[in-house]
Amino acid sequence: MSKRPPLLPDPSSSTDRRPPPPKRPRLQAQVPQFLAGTTVHIVPAKLSDSALAHLCCLAESHGARLVPIPQRADVVLTAVSAPKRLERHLPLSEAGKRWVLSTQWLEDSAALGEGRPCEEYLALKGLRPASRAGTPALTTSAPSTAPSTPAPEPVSPKPANAKPPPPAPGTSGRTTNDEEIPLNFTTPWPLPNSRYACKRRTPLYTPNEELLRSLAVIMRSRELEGEDRSALSYARGISVLKAYPRRITSVSQIHSLPGVGPKITSLVAQYLDTSAIPESSTILASARFQALEELTKVHSVGSTTARALYARGVTNVHEMREWVAMGNGGEVLRMALEIHEDLMIRIPRAEVELIAARVQKALDAVLPGCMHTICGGHRRGKPTSGDVDIIFTHREQGKEQGLVEKLVNYLSNDGFITHIFGVMHPGHNPFSSSSHTRSKVRPAHPSSHFDTLSKALVVCLLPPSEGGAGLHRRVDLICAPRDVYWCAVVGWSGSKQFERDLRLWAKQEILPAHGRLGRGIKFDSSGLTRLRDTQPIYVDSEKQVFELLGLEYVPPRLRNADM
DNA sequence: AAAATG
DNA sequence: ATTTTGA
DNA sequence: AAAAAC
Numbered sequence: 001m002s003k004r005p006p007l008l009p010d011p012s013s014s015t016d017r018r019p020p021p022p023k024r025p026r027l028q029a030q031v032p033q034f035l036a037g038t039t040v041h042i043v044p045a046k047l048s049d050s051a052l053a054h055l056c057c058l059a060e061s062h063g064a065r066l067v068p069i070p071q072r073a074d075v076v077l078t079a080v081s082a083p084k085r086l087e088r089h090l091p092l093s094e095a096g097k098r099w100v101l102s103t104q105w106l107e108d109s110a111a112l113g114e115g116r117p118c119e120e121y122l123a124l125k126g127l128r129p130a131s132r133a134g135t136p137a138l139t140t141s142a143p144s145t146a147p148s149t150p151a152p153e154p155v156s157p158k159p160a161n162a163k164p165p166p167p168a169p170g171t172s173g174r175t176t177n178d179e180e181i182p183l184n185f186t187t188p189w190p191l192p193n194s195r196y197a198c199k200r201r202t203p204l205y206t207p208n209e210e211l212l213r214s215l216a217v218i219m220r221s222r223e224l225e226g227e228d229r230s231a232l233s234y235a236r237g238i239s240v241l242k243a244y245p246r247r248i249t250s251v252s253q254i255h256s257l258p259g260v261g262p263k264i265t266s267l268v269a270q271y272l273d274t275s276a277i278p279e280s281s282t283i284l285a286s287a288r289f290q291a292l293e294e295l296t297k298v299h300s301v302g303s304t305t306a307r308a309l310y311a312r313g314v315t316n317v318h319e320m321r322e323w324v325a326m327g328n329g330g331e332v333l334r335m336a337l338e339i340h341e342d343l344m345i346r347i348p349r350a351e352v353e354l355i356a357a358r359v360q361k362a363l364d365a366v367l368p369g370c371m372h373t374i375c376g377g378h379r380r381g382k383p384t385s386g387d388v389d390i391i392f393t394h395r396e397q398g399k400e401q402g403l404v405e406k407l408v409n410y411l412s413n414d415g416f417i418t419h420i421f422g423v424m425h426p427g428h429n430p431f432s433s434s435s436h437t438r439s440k441v442r443p444a445h446p447s448s449h450f451d452t453l454s455k456a457l458v459v460c461l462l463p464p465s466e467g468g469a470g471l472h473r474r475v476d477l478i479c480a481p482r483d484v485y486w487c488a489v490v491g492w493s494g495s496k497q498f499e500r501d502l503r504l505w506a507k508q509e510i511l512p513a514h515g516r517l518g519r520g521i522k523f524d525s526s527g528l529t530r531l532r533d534t535q536p537i538y539v540d541s542e543k544q545v546f547e548l549l550g551l552e553y554v555p556p557r558l559r560n561a562d563m
Numbered sequence: 564a565a566a567a568t569g
Numbered sequence: 570a571t572t573t574t575g576a
Numbered sequence: 577a578a579a580a581a582c
Contacts, residue, residue, distance in 0.1 A: 195566080222564090232574060233564030261565045302579045332579095376582070389582075422580085450576075450581055457580070476581075494582040496575095503575045508567095 034115040036063035041073035042103070043089045044348050044384050045080050051103075052383050053183075053205050058106055060183075068350035076100045078123050086124060088469075096130050181557040183381050185245040192243035195258035197501040197561035198551055200243040204381050204560045207247045211271050212238055214280040215264070216563040221283045224292040224303045237264040239497045239561045248272070291315040299336035299343065299421065299474070335419050339459060342472035346384035354467050355388050355460060355475060358416060359407075366406045369395045375492035376476075381557040387474035391492050393485040404454040404479045411460070418472060419459035426452045449491040454479045484527035486539045490546075497561040498554075506549055523549060 040059045044052055055077065059066060070076045070090040076098060080086045090100070105121035122128060184205040192200045206212065219234035236259035244254070251269050254260050260268075271277050283289050294316055295306040301320075314323050321337055323329070336343070347355075356374045363370040373379070376389035394400045404423060411417040455478040462468025480488035491499060506523035528537040528548055539545055546553045 227564095229574070230564050233566095236565075236574090259565065263564060300579065304578060387581095424580095455581090478581090492582055496582055499582050500575050507575085 032114060033063035034109060035059060035075075038064050038075060039067045039073045040064040041067050041070045041076045042383075043070070043076065043078035043080060043086075044346065045078070045085070045089050047079050047103070049346070049382075049384065051079075055103055055106060062109075068348065068353070070094060070098075074098055076123075077103045077106055079103050081123065083124055095124075095127055098129055100124065100127055178381075178555060178557065181381070181555045183557060189245035191245065192240050192257060195240075196505045197239050197243075197495075197497045197559075198505055198554065199501075200240070200561070201554060201558040202239070202243045202498075202561045203558055206242050206244075208241060208244065210275075211248065211268065212242055212563055214271060214277040215241070215267060217280040217283050218267070218277070219563075220293070221289055224289065224296065224306065226303060226307070233259075233261075234264070235497055235562060237261075238563055241268075242561065242563070287315070295320060297344065298333070298340055300330075300332045301336075332421055335421070335459075339419065339472040343459075343474055345469075345471055346386060347388065347469075347473055348384055349378065349382075351462065351468060351473075352378050352385050352388050355462055355473060356390055358460075358462065358466075359390050359392075359411070359475075359477065362407055362410050362414070362416075363392060363403075366410050367394060367399065367403060369399065370403075371395070373489050375489060376494060379493045379556045380495065380560050387476060389476045389478065389492050391478040391480055391485070391488050393480045393482050393488075395482065397482040400479050400481055404456050404477065407477060407479075408456045408458065411458075416460050416462070417458045417475075418461050421457040421459070423454075423456045425454050449484075449488055453484075453488060483536060483538045486542050486545055487523075487527040490542055493556050493559065495559055495562045498559040501561075502549070502551075505551065509550065 042052060042055050042059070047055070059077075064075075067073050071094055076090060076095070078086060078089065078100065079102070080089060081102070086095075086100075099118050100123045101118055101121040102123050105116060105118065109116045119128070182203060184203050185207070190201075194200055215234060215238050219231050219238060222228070222231035222234060240257050240259045241248070241254065244257070246253075248254060248268065249272065251265055251272065254265065254268060267277050267279070288310065291310055292303065292306045295301050295309055295314070296303060298317060298320065301309075309320065309323070312323075314320050317337070317340060324334060324337060352374060356372065360370070360372055363372065370392055372390050372392035374388065375391050376385060376387065378385045378388070392400075392403075394403065404425075408417060408420065408423060412420070455476060458475050458477065459472050460475045461470070461472050464470045478488065478492060490502070503523065528539060528545065537548065539548070543553050
């Protein structure tokens with residue numbers, strides 16, 4: 001089918017990819033499996049993230065296998081009804097080979113417990129598969145399992161020293177196939193009892209989404225108003241409620257959860273009473289909140305800038321454009337506004353992976369021996385991403401020096417990178433006027449991976465001829481030296497609350513090391529350091545990072561600790 | 564806003 | 570009652 | 577000084 005004969009895994013492109021899933025998890029409950037063995041693609045366009053999430057859950061729970069591109073699907077579901085617009089999301093030549101249905105088909109079928117007749121739900125009048133008949137549920141050819149991606153595991157560049165981890169996980173025994181990790185809660189699930197998000201398992205989809213969304217509005221308002229202590233408390237409360245595996249029906253259930261105090265308890269009580277939180281509704285309806293929310297969506301505009309703009313009467317992006325046209329704002333803001341419409345559109349998984357493949361190709365051209373991992377929300381299983389976070393390294397420590405520039409140059413000449421928001425380097429502050437300003441290049445006390453790794457914040461454009469959507473996409477290219485690569489991957493995989501609590505855990509529970517055995521480790525940007533002799537620890541896998549921190553491994557899909 | 568610390 | 574909350 | 581970044 002696709003280009004590749006089964007060869008050796010390409011050692012240079014170590015995506016965080018997994019082998020084709022030979023076995024279906026047998027965990028499906030008593031849900032009617034009318035989609036068993038069917039591949040389904042859901043067109044993200046016009047769907048809110050939560051609607052998309054809902055549909056994904058629905059499809060998977062009825063036995064479907066979700067695929068990232070319409071070409072590989074038996075059934076395509078879409079909320080788009082305009083022919084012109086639909087054409088942008090799947091080529092009509094492809095559309096004629098499979099059922100293209102309204103998302104309502106899934107809703108109705110799930111409610112009924114069996115596949116409804118496809119004819120009644122055609123997304124486009126008269127657009128039905130040429131050769132196939134009947135409902136998609138039955139028959140169907142062998143699931144199109146085009147693996148298309150070899151590389152079973154990030155073939156870690158060869159370990160310099162440091163003996164490999166215990167024998168078990170060595171060869172092919174990778175017990176955690178990322179795609180097998182569910183995106184929602186499964187049968188037995190522990191109640192959240194830890195105050196650290198990194199000691200909880202938090203899937204993407206959760207039974208109390210509505211409540212959490214209401215609480216998140218208040219949190220967001222606190223952020224926008226600069227009340228960040230308060231915002232942090234909401235983040236913690238929301239995080240622990242998100243890890244709660246059952247529908248909350250009474251405040252008694254959440255009474256002893258860490259991070260839930262009197263205020264949040266009372267808000268939950270109000271929600272249970274009235275299906276809404278008055279404070280949340282008020283905020284949502286307020287002109288100020290709406291304005292600040294819209295303004296901060298523009299890249300480089302944070303809450304402080306948004307409040308300042310609002311005070312000057314700028315309440316929407318249109319007025320911001322006028323304000324910039326009068327000579328205000330800087331270069332980055334000007335660029336951001338130019339492509340703002342594009343940047344508002346979320347990126348489907350398939351395109352994220354195409355973008356990463358393009359970056360790997362450039363790395364191969366610029367410096368053979370590199371590998372990368374796609375991090376961020378994509379790695380945590382989100383159906384769409386706001387940007388693409390790619391972290392890369394070279395198998396030989398030190399060879400990565402200067403790589404960010406080379407990569408950015410190459411991709412700019414290629415025309416793939418269209419805008420550069422910034423290229424940062426550790427210890428080389430672009431602002432410093434060279435002479436006496438620098439007190440010290442590396443602060444004595446830890447900074448985060450954000451300051452210490454070379455990175456480029458850019459905008460790319462993948463044309464439709466190469467499988468892209470023809471839209472500008474935000475991409476973060478982060479370069480890590482080999483010895484801190486896996487620390488960086490952990491650091492950039494999020495979620496934000498998960499990262500906060502990783503650090504807090506390391507500080508509170510590892511650093512003291514009073515009498516503890518085998519502990520005494522500093523976890524920060526520059527990786528893991530043993531405090532006894534300040535020896536950096538060479539880490540060879542993500543699991544090892546958790547191990548060294550005394551934590552149970554949490555797969556990326558269970559790190560969705562924030563909203 | 565909540566929890567840890569003194 | 571005061572400090573910490575991710576760096 | 578603010579924002580970005582998870």
